[in-house]
Amino acid sequence: MTRLIPRVVAGIVLIACSNKFLPAQDKKLxxxxxxxxxxxxxxxxxxxxxxxxxxxEKLTRAYGYYVDKNLWDQVVDLFADNCSVxxxxxxxxxGKRGADRLFRGAFGHGKIGLGPRRLFNHFQLQGIVxxxxxxxxxxxxxxxxxxxxxxxxxxxxxxGIYENVYLKDHGIWxxxxxxxxxxxxxxxxxxxxxKNLSNNGPSKEYPPDLPPTDHAGVYPDLNMIPxxxxxxxxxxx
Amino acid sequence: MTRQGQxxxxxxxxxxxxxxxxxxxxxxxxxxxxALNAKITELQAKVQMxxxxxxxxxxxxxxxxxxxxxxxxxxxPLFTNDAQVEIGGRGIYIxxxxxxxxxxxxMGGGKEGLEYGTLHNHMQLQGVVxxxxxxxxxxxxxxxxxxxxxxxxxxxWAEGPYEIEYAKVDGKWMFRKMRWxxxxxxxxxxxxxxxxxxxxxxxxxxxxxxPPDRPPSGDxxxFPDVFTPxxxxxxxxxxx
Numbered sequence: 001m002t003r004l005i006p007r008v009v010a011g012i013v014l015i016a017c018s019n020k021f022l023p024a025q026d027k028k029l030x031x032x033x034x035x036x037x038x039x040x041x042x043x044x045x046x047x048x049x050x051x052x053x054x055x056x057e058k059l060t061r062a063y064g065y066y067v068d069k070n071l072w073d074q075v076v077d078l079f080a081d082n083c084s085v086x087x088x089x090x091x092x093x094x095g096k097r098g099a100d101r102l103f104r105g106a107f108g109h110g111k112i113g114l115g116p117r118r119l120f121n122h123f124q125l126q127g128i129v130x131x132x133x134x135x136x137x138x139x140x141x142x143x144x145x146x147x148x149x150x151x152x153x154x155x156x157x158x159x160g161i162y163e164n165v166y167l168k169d170h171g172i173w174x175x176x177x178x179x180x181x182x183x184x185x186x187x188x189x190x191x192x193x194x195k196n197l198s199n200n201g202p203s204k205e206y207p208p209d210l211p212p213t214d215h216a217g218v219y220p221d222l223n224m225i226p227x228x229x230x231x232x233x234x235x236x237x
Numbered sequence: 238m239t240r241q242g243q244x245x246x247x248x249x250x251x252x253x254x255x256x257x258x259x260x261x262x263x264x265x266x267x268x269x270x271x272a273l274n275a276k277i278t279e280l281q282a283k284v285q286m287x288x289x290x291x292x293x294x295x296x297x298x299x300x301x302x303x304x305x306x307x308x309x310x311x312x313x314p315l316f317t318n319d320a321q322v323e324i325g326g327r328g329i330y331i332x333x334x335x336x337x338x339x340x341x342x343x344m345g346g347g348k349e350g351l352e353y354g355t356l357h358n359h360m361q362l363q364g365v366v367x368x369x370x371x372x373x374x375x376x377x378x379x380x381x382x383x384x385x386x387x388x389x390x391x392x393x394w395a396e397g398p399y400e401i402e403y404a405k406v407d408g409k410w411m412f413r414k415m416r417w418x419x420x421x422x423x424x425x426x427x428x429x430x431x432x433x434x435x436x437x438x439x440x441x442x443x444x445x446x447x448p449p450d451r452p453p454s455g456d457x458x459x460f461p462d463v464f465t466p467x468x469x470x471x472x473x474x475x476x477x
Contacts, residue, residue, distance in 0.1 A: 008424065026265070032270050039277050046284045053291065126298045126361055141302065143360065143380075159358060159384065161302075184303075184384075190354050191425030192386035219355040220388045225306050233296055234314045235407050 037191070040235040052131045055173045056138055056166050064124035065145070070114040072104035080167045080174040087180045088160075088200040089216070090206025098209055105206030109114065117151035129166075129232060138166040139229040142179070155188035156197065181226040184219035196220060289368045292410045293375055293403050300412070301361030301381070303404065307351050309341035315412055317404050322415045326441035326458075328449025338447040354388030367470055373408070375403040376469040381417065392425035395440075397459075398466050421460035 015186045028117035059078060066074040079085070079099045093102040104112060112122055123145040131138040146158040149151035160182035199218045202208050217223045231237060294317065303311045313336065314332040316322070322336045323329045330339040351357060354431060360382040363390060379399045386392040402414035422437045423429055437459050443449055457464040 029270055032274075034271055036277055038268070039281070042276065043284055048286070050287055050291070070333065076281050126301060128295055128298050128302075145301075146358065155382075164404055183358065191392040192384065193389055193392035193425065219386075220357050222351055222353075222356075225308075228299075228302070230299065232311050232314065233292075233299055234411055235311075 015131050049131050050137060052135060052138065052168070052173070053129045054138060056129045057127055057129070059166070059175070060127060060129075060140060060142055060162075060164065061124050064122050067122045068120055070108050070112065070118075070120060072100070072108045072112050075103050076100045079173055079178075080169055080176045083109075083174075083176055083178070085178045086208075086213060087178070088182050089202070089212045090209035091202040091212050094209040101206045102203075102208070106203035117177075119147055119149035119151075121147040126217075128230065133153055136168045138168075138173070140164045140166065141226075141229060149188075157184070157186045157188060159183045163226055163229055179213075179226075181216050181224075182218050183222065186219075192219060239275050248283065259325055267331055279452070282465065286417055289372055289375065289410070290366050293366045293368070293377060294364050295365060296392045296403070296410050296412070297366075297379055297401070298361050298375060301359050304359040305347050305351075307357055309337070309349055311347050312340055313443060315338045316415075317406055317411045317413045318411055320411075321414070321450075322412075323418050323454060324417045324440070325437055326443075326453045326455075328443045328453045329451035333448040335450055337472070339449070342439055342447045343444040354386075356386035356392075358384040371404050374413070375405075377401045377403065378469060386425075394425060396420045400469055416454075416466075418457040418464065418466040419459040423460075 017092050032138065055156055063078055066072075066078075074097050076096060078094055082094075083099055084092055084094050085099050085102055090102065090106060093099055104110060125143050125145060127140055127142045129138060130141040133164065140162070142162040142164065144158075144160055144162065146160075147156075148158060149155040153183060160180055162178065162180050164175060164179070165177035168174075173222065182199060184192060185199075186192050187195050187197065196219050199216075202211070216226070255416050276326075300312060300315055313333065315334050316333050318333050319331075320333055320336050321329060322339055324339065324344070327339065327343060330336050341349070362380050362382055364377055364379045366375060366377045377399070379401065381397060382398065383395040384393075385395060395415055397419040399414060399415060399417045401416075403410050404413040405411075418435055419440065422440065423427065439460070443453065457466060
């Protein structure tokens with residue numbers, strides 16, 4: 001019996017250490033774990049997509065709050081190096097330098113920060129964000145609702161549509177392309193039925209790199225629908 | 238002990254060892270894997286719920302952009318076959334065909350698209366979306382903020398909440414029930430405080446050519462009347 005014990009122990013150790021004798025249950029477990037690993041990766045991708053959408057929404061909303069206060073340096077930082085920006089009928093501005101020329105130049109007249117007696121609210125609303133397969137680019141449609149005023153001089157309601165393209169640059173979402181089509185510019189004290197201002201054209205002092213890409217009109221002549229980046233969610237057309 | 242007896246004893250001990258091994262290793266491991274599986278299933282359900290909420294928000298906002306431009310042919314397919322819609326005081330339209338008449342004929346005058354001089358902005362804002370347990374139906378509250386105009390004739394602000402029921406049909410979220418309650422219709426140049434300004438016009442009347450399937454609920458009238466559209470949700474803090 002005393003000679004038997006080491007042999008038995010050796011046998012157990014042998015079984016324990018050998019994959020060849022791995023119980024069937026353990027093999028089943030391994031397969032199970034592999035299946036679970038696959039499921040975890042799938043959930044990871046879905047969560048990544050949700051996180052990307054949240055970050056893009058934050059980017060767009062942050063942009064709006066900076067625009068409100070004419071913080072053009074902060075605004076320009078949100079754009080990718082090879083961006084293109086086209087606002088209303090002002091023409092196309094290319095690259096970050098172009099974005100700076102448009103925002104700080106044409107909009108801010110070279111100044112950063114909202115001047116006294118001025119109002120420049122730009123609500124960013126109703127965002128539809130779709131991350132492209134691969135997760136490196138995305139598209140978004142938003143509307144801006146704006147209240148623009150200079151105290152004692154003018155007060156205007158404005159509204160319009162953005163179609164944006166976003167780019168993930170070293171893990172950070174940025175604006176790759178921004179296109180804005182205004183719907184209306186209406187003097188506060190008159191309203192749509194009575195008076196509407198025309199679209200904003202190219203700046204002479206800070207000219208665009210390219211002329212406007214279309215002839216979209218503003219109210220009352222809404223001659224085109226800003227193209228949707230998405231298909232009808234039910235018909236798929 | 239005979240050699241046979243020794244072998245037998247060794248076999249028994251080996252078997253016991255194997256059983257012990259199983260007890261010590263495989264069973265806890267199996268239990269661990271099952272716990273992980275349960276956790277992943279739970280995680281899947283949470284992700285699904287977030288995705289469904291996103292899809293519904295997307296549907297609602299897309300609806301709004303179509304409505305801005307009176308794209309009725311895009312809007313009508315967003316409703317289920319058995320959809321029920323009541324907008325303002327126009328009455329209740331039941332089934333997709335009826336709902337089609339409400340949008341395209343009653344609200345759109347039979348025409349697709351915005352005509353020169355018209356404005357039909359319907360911003361879809363402040364969505365509260367709750368997916369029901371099971372993930373096949375959902376409810377939402379949204380507000381529409383509207384700028385509606387016809388050049389040289391009318392210009393008005395309007396606002397009001399929607400209460401909506403959504404259904405997932407063949408994997409796609411659609412509108413099953415939509416009710417919009419007007420809070421106010423205000424001519425641009427008069428504002429909220431002028432009594433003659435309070436009018437819903439055609440929005441508060443039933444259409445004779447394309448009558449509703451059921452009369453208006455009649456409970457919600459715009460400012461200066463006050464009505465609180467029922468909330469589909471409980472107070473998120475008190476639960477009441």
